[in-house]
Amino acid sequence: MTERLVIVGGDATGMSAAAQARRFREAPDLEIVVFERGHFTSYSACGIPYWVGGHVRERDQLIARTPEEHRARGIDVRLRSEVVELDVSGGRLRSRDLATGVETWSGYDHLVLATGARPIRPGLAGIDAPGVHGVQTLGDGEALIAALAAGTGRRAVVVGAGYIGVEMAEALIRRGYEVTIVHSGAQPMSTLDPDMGALVRDALRGMGVTVVGDSAVTEIRTGDDGRARAVVAAGREYPADVVVLGMGVVPETTLAAAAGLPLGAHGGLLTDSAMRVIGHENIWAGGDCVEVLDLVSGMHRHIALGTHANKHGQIIGANIGGGYATFPGVVGTxxxxxxxxxxxxxxxxxxxxxxxxxxxxxxxxxxxxxxxxxxxxxxxxxxxxxxxxxxxxxxxxxxxxxxxxxxxxxxxxxxxxxxxxxxxxxxxxxxxxxxxxxxxxxxxxxxxxxxxxxxxx
CATH class of the missing domain: 3.50.50.60 (FAD/NAD(P)-binding domain)
Incomplete structure (x- = not known):
């Protein structure tokens, strides 16, 4: 009898799960459907700063496998299709075609949630103005590169000093911009202890980057044309011809929460070691939308990294396909x-x-x-x-x-x-x-x- 595997999210975890499940079970024994609200599958979001900075020449170099390549392997990839509701008790979900607005219910035997993470974007005045850019998707990267190529000014403000913030600082330096990093912490790179973060701050300043700490952004001011022209933080104004947001991410579990699935202290889905959602035999989750066990502290954490996401997908696909695999946890590297x-x-x-x-x-x-x-x-x-x-x-x-x-x-x-x-x-x-x-x-x-x-x- 044919079983149906439905996957929500077509990047690292989702497509790894699809590919691995297909290796174990051929069509028509297992039908695989992937709903992806974006335009691309299986791409490296981690590579976007290097594309912006010119280390990577073309967008498609960041794409590991296209939708057409997945389809050739018997995986039904549906782009620009956003899942808007889960009916867990009924074993179905509702999706919306973003081009037409048409909504459709689809059933499943196995469900994989690979919804990733969403960038932190506080409701500040001017946050959605032209000239303010995120770097979460390939579309974000394209928009930023186009803006940098078309812009006349050479001042950039990066909001946030985590991994994305400092990597974007390098990308903008390579583009010839004067870069200011504004962040709310005492030192950049809050994933380090403050004494080690201070070394990063000193090195950034030595590269010509202005680093402003202990300064939460309160507003992005716009000019008469409606475009961003300055970032305001701790009562000071930092002129900007382009603003890049790198304030971190949180698990994208809106669907899961609405469906009553179990979430942890950090807002991520909770799974067992096989990546099955706790309390649900036929629902699986992995990647940036889950919390993982920290092997050092014994506590759960949210860590958004492609390395974990790909491993989760491999494990999920193997288990759905009839094999056996587990994810023991992480040490936070x-x-x-x-x-x-x-x-x-x-x-x-x-x-x-x-x-x-x-x-x-x-x-x-x-x-x-x-x-x-x-x-x-x-x-x-x-x-x-x-x-x-x-x-x-x-x-x-x-x-x-x-x-x-x-x-x-x-x-x-x-x-x-x-x-x-x-x-x-x-x-x-x-x-x-x-x-x-x-x-x-x-x-x-x-x-x-x-x-x-x-x-x-």
Whole structure:
């Protein structure tokens, strides 16, 4: 008997689930229908800043697989079709064709919610004015590139100093703009501890970016033509010919909430380890619309990253297709770049450790990414958190130049393995002068953390 899999959302999780389910089960045994309200499928939103900045030449380089390619594999992709209601008890959903406005009910045997996240966009005066841009979709990227090409002024204000904010700062610098970042935190990159965020602030200023912290935006002022001309924050005005919003995202669970599906403290859907929505045998969810287990703290978090979204889709598709897969959780690894500055973190920040009730010690070191006697050996700062008494690694943050960022993967593996900082000091890492000092910076930090644990034991 034919079963019907309906997927809401055609990007990373949704299309990975569709493709994986199709590998397990051929048509007509399994009918797969995907509703996508946008114009594209399977694209890299993470790559948009690099497209805007010119690292990526064309939009289509960010598209991993087109709707036509999915359709050729027996997946019915319906673009510009927005799902507006879920009837969980009836096993059906209502969709709207955005071109015609026609609404249709569709039944399902299996439902996958891959609705992603929506950007934070507060209801400020001028927030929707021409000249104000988000960077969530490929359409957003196209609109911003067109505005930058057509604009006559060279002043840009980025609102928000998270990953997207600092990456967009680089993109705009590469476009020849004078860039100001305005954000409400004490330091940029709130995913880091403030002392490490201060390093990012200093580096951004060294690149010519004006960084304004502790300043919540209250208004975007417009000119006589209705276009944005300035950002107002903490009583000051920052002139802008273009405004880019990078204030973070929240789970897009409007449909799920209206249908009574279970949500966590961060507003994301709650699933079991197979990515099945809690309490619903035939409903699955993954990607930016769910909360995931933090393997270090034992608490649930919302982390919007394409790496997790693709894994969730693979797991969901395998389980629906008759296989078996689970998602154990995350340690919270992320890396970013602005010009030649690399920023990385994994595990817990100090405030995360406190919130989890963990007592901890910290160790911060400065080192280089290759042997110091080589010319221009790039500098980096590594901060490490370890649990008091046990010495279990809790988190690592790295800010530095070339060769710094991906070192966070050493710590990510150590966190997943629940290693102590003592165990880390004996890791057999690769060494050659062009790649590392004799003692890798992560291991230097681990040695210092060992001493801190011993002193406070």
């Amino acid at each position: 992320a890396v970013s770049k602005v010009c030649d500055l690399e920023v990385a973190r994994t595990g817990l920040r100090e405030k995360d450790a406190r919130a989890a009730g963990l007592q901890y010690v910290t160790a911060t070191i400065e080192s280089t990414s290759r042997a110091g006697y080589l010319p221009d050996a790039p500098l980096m700062t590594v901060k490490m958190l370890a649990e008091r008494l046990t010495g279990r690694l809790l988190g690592v943050q790295i800010v530095g130049r070339e060769g710094a960022g991906k070192r966070v993967d050493i710590a990510a593996v150590a966190l997943t393995a629940r290693m102590t900082v003592v165990q880390m000091t004996t890791l057999d890492l690769g060494y050659a002068p062009p790649f590392s000092p004799v003692w890798d910076p992560v291991l230097v930090a681990a040695r210092k953390a060992v001493r801190a644990v011993g002193e406070r034991g």
